[in-house]
Amino acid sequence: xxxxTRNISTDLAVIGSGLAGFAASIFALNRNIRTTxxxxxxxxxYTTGYLDLLGYHFxxxxxxxxxxxxxxxxxxxxxxSHPLSRISGNDxxxxxxxxxxxxxxxxxxxxxxxxKNLQALTPAGTVKPTLCMPETMLPGVNAFHNKKxxxxxxxxxxxxxxxxxVVANLKNRWPGLTTCRIEFPDARPGELYPEPMARALExxxxxxxxxxxxxxxxxxxxxxxxxxxxGIHKPDKVRRExxxxxxxxxxxxxxxxxxxxxxxxxxxxxxxxxxKGLTLIPQQxxxxxxxxxxxxxxxxxxxxxxxxxxxKCVLLATGRFLSGGLQAGFHGIRESLLDLPVxxxxxxxxxxxxxxxxxxxxxxxxxxxxxxxxxxxxxDQKKVFSKNLFAAGSLLAHQDWIRGRCGAGIALGTAxxxxxxxxxxxxx
Amino acid sequence: xxxxxEVLIIGGGVTGTGVMRDLALRGINCCLIDRADLCSxxxxxxxxLLHSGCRYVSNDLHSAMECRKESAILKTIVPQCxxxxxxxxxxxxxxxxLFAEKFPEYCETASILCESLTPRQARELEPLLSKDIIQAxxxxxxxxxxxxxxxxxxxxxxxxxxxxxxxxxxxxxxxxEKGTITTAVCRDNxxxxxxxxxxxxxINAGGAWAMEIACLAxxxxxxxxxxxxxxxxxxxxxxxxxxxxxxxxxxxDILVPGGTVSVLGTTSVRTDNLNDIRPxxxxxxxxxxEGAAMIPALATTRYIRAFxxxxxxxxxxxSGDDREATRGFALFDHEGQNISNFCTITGGKLTTYRLMAExxxxxxxxxxxxxxxxxxxxNLLVDDESCRWTEPGASPKYWYQSNDPDNMIxxxxxxxxxxxxxxxxxxxxxxxxxxxxxxxxxxxxxxKGPCQGSFCGIRIASHLYDRDFYTDQTGLTHMRNFFDERxxxxxxxxxxxxxxxxxxxxxxxCGLLGLDMIDEPSGEK
Numbered sequence: 001x002x003x004x005t006r007n008i009s010t011d012l013a014v015i016g017s018g019l020a021g022f023a024a025s026i027f028a029l030n031r032n033i034r035t036t037x038x039x040x041x042x043x044x045x046y047t048t049g050y051l052d053l054l055g056y057h058f059x060x061x062x063x064x065x066x067x068x069x070x071x072x073x074x075x076x077x078x079x080x081s082h083p084l085s086r087i088s089g090n091d092x093x094x095x096x097x098x099x100x101x102x103x104x105x106x107x108x109x110x111x112x113x114x115x116k117n118l119q120a121l122t123p124a125g126t127v128k129p130t131l132c133m134p135e136t137m138l139p140g141v142n143a144f145h146n147k148k149x150x151x152x153x154x155x156x157x158x159x160x161x162x163x164x165x166v167v168a169n170l171k172n173r174w175p176g177l178t179t180c181r182i183e184f185p186d187a188r189p190g191e192l193y194p195e196p197m198a199r200a201l202e203x204x205x206x207x208x209x210x211x212x213x214x215x216x217x218x219x220x221x222x223x224x225x226x227x228x229x230x231g232i233h234k235p236d237k238v239r240r241e242x243x244x245x246x247x248x249x250x251x252x253x254x255x256x257x258x259x260x261x262x263x264x265x266x267x268x269x270x271x272x273x274x275x276k277g278l279t280l281i282p283q284q285x286x287x288x289x290x291x292x293x294x295x296x297x298x299x300x301x302x303x304x305x306x307x308x309x310x311x312k313c314v315l316l317a318t319g320r321f322l323s324g325g326l327q328a329g330f331h332g333i334r335e336s337l338l339d340l341p342v343x344x345x346x347x348x349x350x351x352x353x354x355x356x357x358x359x360x361x362x363x364x365x366x367x368x369x370x371x372x373x374x375x376x377x378x379x380d381q382k383k384v385f386s387k388n389l390f391a392a393g394s395l396l397a398h399q400d401w402i403r404g405r406c407g408a409g410i411a412l413g414t415a416x417x418x419x420x421x422x423x424x425x426x427x428x
Numbered sequence: 429x430x431x432x433x434e435v436l437i438i439g440g441g442v443t444g445t446g447v448m449r450d451l452a453l454r455g456i457n458c459c460l461i462d463r464a465d466l467c468s469x470x471x472x473x474x475x476x477l478l479h480s481g482c483r484y485v486s487n488d489l490h491s492a493m494e495c496r497k498e499s500a501i502l503k504t505i506v507p508q509c510x511x512x513x514x515x516x517x518x519x520x521x522x523x524x525x526l527f528a529e530k531f532p533e534y535c536e537t538a539s540i541l542c543e544s545l546t547p548r549q550a551r552e553l554e555p556l557l558s559k560d561i562i563q564a565x566x567x568x569x570x571x572x573x574x575x576x577x578x579x580x581x582x583x584x585x586x587x588x589x590x591x592x593x594x595x596x597x598x599x600x601x602x603x604x605e606k607g608t609i610t611t612a613v614c615r616d617n618x619x620x621x622x623x624x625x626x627x628x629x630x631i632n633a634g635g636a637w638a639m640e641i642a643c644l645a646x647x648x649x650x651x652x653x654x655x656x657x658x659x660x661x662x663x664x665x666x667x668x669x670x671x672x673x674x675x676x677x678x679x680x681d682i683l684v685p686g687g688t689v690s691v692l693g694t695t696s697v698r699t700d701n702l703n704d705i706r707p708x709x710x711x712x713x714x715x716x717x718e719g720a721a722m723i724p725a726l727a728t729t730r731y732i733r734a735f736x737x738x739x740x741x742x743x744x745x746x747s748g749d750d751r752e753a754t755r756g757f758a759l760f761d762h763e764g765q766n767i768s769n770f771c772t773i774t775g776g777k778l779t780t781y782r783l784m785a786e787x788x789x790x791x792x793x794x795x796x797x798x799x800x801x802x803x804x805x806x807n808l809l810v811d812d813e814s815c816r817w818t819e820p821g822a823s824p825k826y827w828y829q830s831n832d833p834d835n836m837i838x839x840x841x842x843x844x845x846x847x848x849x850x851x852x853x854x855x856x857x858x859x860x861x862x863x864x865x866x867x868x869x870x871x872x873x874x875x876k877g878p879c880q881g882s883f884c885g886i887r888i889a890s891h892l893y894d895r896d897f898y899t900d901q902t903g904l905t906h907m908r909n910f911f912d913e914r915x916x917x918x919x920x921x922x923x924x925x926x927x928x929x930x931x932x933x934x935x936x937x938c939g940l941l942g943l944d945m946i947d948e949p950s951g952e953k
Contacts, residue, residue: 046932123890124889124904124943126946128942159838159890159891160890161890162890162893164896165890165894168893168901189833190836191833257935320931321931322931322935327924327927328924330924349710352919355915356911356914356919357908357938358944359944365934401939402931403939
């Protein structure tokens with residue numbers, strides 16, 4: 001059988017399915033740009049659901065940043081080449097606002113991006129600074145802040161999430177915190193995984209059974225924390241229902257990735273984007289990207305055969321090593337699709353500092369693609385590589401999203417600017 | 429704390445544990461201490477090669493013959509720690525033909541079996557060998573698991589003479605009285621507290637640290653050179669045999685299978701600093717490029733870890749090449765230094781550890797007027813439940829046999845179940861309250877797979893919180909220290925798929941859990 005190539009014509013092709021890629025598609029939809037998004041790894045499933053703007057100054061003074069907006073001002077002075085230093089506070093506000101509005105509209109409710117960072121709970125019993133989070137997680141922050149007595153419930157068979165661990169590490173700062181282990185309704189012996197647990201809780205039968213056990217586990221506490229398993233498609237409803245059945249205030253704590261909050265986002269985008277007129281080709285890697293003067297061609301293959309996308313412009317949001325946007329080789333770091341020049345340490349000997357958990361992060365983390373003020377990648381002469389090519393997200397150089405706790409900030413902020421520039425290009 | 433014992437052994441490498449077992453079999457009670465843990469020096473930092481002796485036939489006939497005899501003994505007494513892989517010596521285009529020609533003759537002099545193969549026969553045995561192989565010999569090389577060996581020695585000594593092992597116990601100084609050491613003053617490196625150990629005889633089995641330890645007793649007769657070697661572990665097992673380059677010993681000339689992986693090495697760099705031994709990028713690159721001449725796949729394969737060890741070389745004058753220095757061992761009775769109850773055993777290698785232990789134990793037993801002869805070449809080293817978890821590929825078998833669905837797999841790369849962790853924290857040699865994750869990893873396969881512990885470190889810590897083993901921030905600190913420690917082995921080999929692994933690990937450990945920001949607890953270094 002000869003497979004027929006399907007041809008797609010579009011104005012903007014977004015390559016990447018992490019937070020930056022999805023954010024870019026949202027911004028493009030809001031600007032009524034005809035858009036096609038292609039992504040391979042589903043990197044978005046690695047997110048905890050927390051949207052971090054800026055949690056620590058990078059590289060120093062590494063204080064817990066209460067006020068990320070003031071932090072951005074300081075970042076501009078200390079690190080003008082950091083991608084977040086090149087975006088105005090208003091644009092970043094706008095980016096977070098558009099994304100959370102979109103998510104709210106699509107049924108995954110987020111807290112409003114505020115003026116201060118929230119102290120988000122982690123499965124190890126540590127806290128991390130983040131700007132906004134799913135509403136299913138928000139009561140935990142408030143309970144912690146107000147030192148309400150609360151119980152963390154974990155499950156027999158769900159490894160890597162220990163209520164005892166959360167309590168042991170938070171007890172000094174949260175005296176009324178206790179824990180209780182229960183069995184998940186109708187669970188067979190052996191290991192449990194968050195995703196099937198979350199899917200099970202979409203049915204009333206399982207919620208009712210769980211609710212009975214939660215009431216018992218609460219033992220008089222009003223707040224009850226669970227690993228993030230409250231449904232995939234309607235987490236807010238699942239939480240509301242469980243709260244109604246138990247009379248408790250319930251919140252989620254993220255589990256280790258890949259985890260339910262990310263799966264929620266991925267499945268929601270896969271469902272909503274086509275309804276909004278965006279062409280989404282998920283789970284596929286672009287094999288070839290050819291740039292012409294005023295257009296570009298993307299070649300890939302999906303389950304139905306080869307696909308050829310003709311587009312006026314391209315937004316690269318291909319991520320770093322984990323998502324394949326960058327490749328670390330024996331002789332150096334390369335960009336995968338176009339072999340764009342990569343700003344990087346001189347030799348492999350300089351990639352890493354001596355200590356893994358060095359608070360200042362590793363030089364390799366700052367490697368990436370350099371862009372101009374319109375977020376267009378630069379060639380090795382530091383000139384614009386191509387007028388119709390834009391880049392956003394963790395692929396960009398001069399940032400360490402992990403140490404800075406600024407992953408969503410970079411993803412949303414740079415996608416916002418790149419789409420803005422692409423829109424300008426398309427108008428011409 | 430104060431400990432009373434007949435013999436204090438300083439250094440928990442294979443030699444120290446071997447001496448411990450040997451003395452225990454003679455009915456002598458010992459105490460073994462190590463500043464870190466078992467096999468944390470050269471005993472753990474090597475290929476895991478049980479030498480047939482062929483490697484040394486050209487330049488150290490005495491060592492070659494010792495290896496021949498000792499490897500035969502070990503194959504009988506500790507078969508559970510040994511895989512009898514056989515070895516090949518191969519020359520590639522450009523290698524010294526004269527050396528290859530003389531090789532069978534050298535082997536014959538050392539009485540080591542050596543069978544000539546055509547390049548084609550060699551490639552049939554090992555399809556990944558280079559097409560440029562011009563000559564090949566088959567020899568009786570094998571592989572050995574030094575960690576299990578040390579654990580079994582300690583467990584056996586515990587059974588036979590109630591001897592005990594104390595990890596992270598560092599010798600600070602000796603108290604001397606009229607030419608006799610009375611007490612060793614030590615520090616518990618975990619708590620910072622002092623421990624005094626009173627013994628009749630003191631044995632320095634400090635390996636590369638033997639010179640420093642001897643000096644603490646005022647003995648200046650031990651003179652060592654330090655040669656650092658770095659090695660790499662590949663994600664897959666590339667060959668079934670040990671593969672040696674058929675040339676005088678050089679960089680990247682040995683590839684040793686170890687269970688499900690292969691170990692490539694080694695380099696040789698003179699060093700003065702014993703305390704921060706870690707691989708460097710140039711050493712790693714040298715191994716990869718040299719190794720690829722024998723096995724081209726070594727240039728493209730995925731590596732999961734690198735590590736280093738220091739060879740203690742006995743200073744004997746002569747040429748400047750460390751590989752030319754003797755690989756033999758030396759036992760110093762220190763009688764010329766006017767100390768009557770102290771001796772030092774150093775030099776040598778993994779394959780000859782038992783013989784080194786025997787000679788040392790002979791001396792010490794004689795000094796204690798104990799005439800029981802050595803039994804370590806005769807008595808099989810019996811298995812111990814808690815020591816079985818270091819064997820590559822064995823965890824899934826034990827897990828499957830236990831047939832308990834609630835016995836969850838904590839390390840998914842190596843299939844280490846929670847029952848293994850429970851068994852180790854409650855009974856493995858050197859177990860204790862609040863054991864570190866490194867100590868658990870040393871006694872199991874946890875963290876040895878492609879993710880290098882980045883997931884199972886988190887899961888094991890959670891499990892230990894569940895078990896009330898950790899009740900405060902200690903578990904977080906242990907996690908952080910474990911990941912920092914594993915990183916020493918991954919930072920030089922993070923290209924290809926390992927870069928993705930590293931990014932995910934950092935995102936979890938630092939971005940989410942914030943292990944880069946946890947406070948240093950008081951009392952820890």
